[in-house]
Amino acid sequence: MAQGKAAVIRSDLDIVIARTLARDTAKNMGFGAIDQARIATAVSELARNIFLYAGTGTVTVREVDRSGRKGIEIICEDQGPGIVNIDTVMQDGYSTSRGMGMGLPGAKRLMDEFDIRSQEGVGTTIILRKWRM
């Protein structure tokens, strides 16, 4: 398994750093301009969630290979309050803060795979993947 590169999220500046890391990795892997924008935008949404709800966390970006198919995998982890009802936050328009309620469902639509695990009081881990055409 590739180690990948990580960005620590502590401030709103780190949101930009995390999405630039994801975009640069996607570009180097040969993703097209539109997929690069999709990946960068999805990471921006999730990194902002970490900053707003958990305060700190990490975004790790790496290349993955599944039966010969190359993809980018982004792991967003925090030890924040966790999400009590995942089904609710995955609905369009649901928001508890300054967002428009597009963050999680929007990021899911922009990516090929979206796995979310969260436990109240323990934290949240979201794994995003996009496969190269």
Added chain:
Amino acid sequence: MESLRIPILKIGNVLIASIQTTLHDTSAVQFKDDLLQRIFETRARGLILDLTAVEVVDSFIGRLISDIASMAGLMGTRVVITGFQPAVAITLVELGLELQGVLTALNLEKGLAALQREIEESGDGTG
């Protein structure tokens, strides 16, 4: 952290701001405040926000753009957003943000023409 201020230019009764730098959330909010203050000071009738160099618009910046258009509208200033890159337009719609009610144009030239029409229709354009 101090960020690069985005220049806001005035031509006649129109303000033009072109975002050439990556905005993080705090600098984006500062930019919105600067824009509204400049509108107030200059009594500009129109504002063009040019996004030609912007490669990522997430829900935060998308909402900010929509807010700028609404807030400037309350002050009597029409806003046209120009230069959305194809990848930005695609991701915004997929994200679920269609910026309804926000006037857009392909480029600065077309945006300026659209804005002049809007200003003329809404009465005296002399500002």
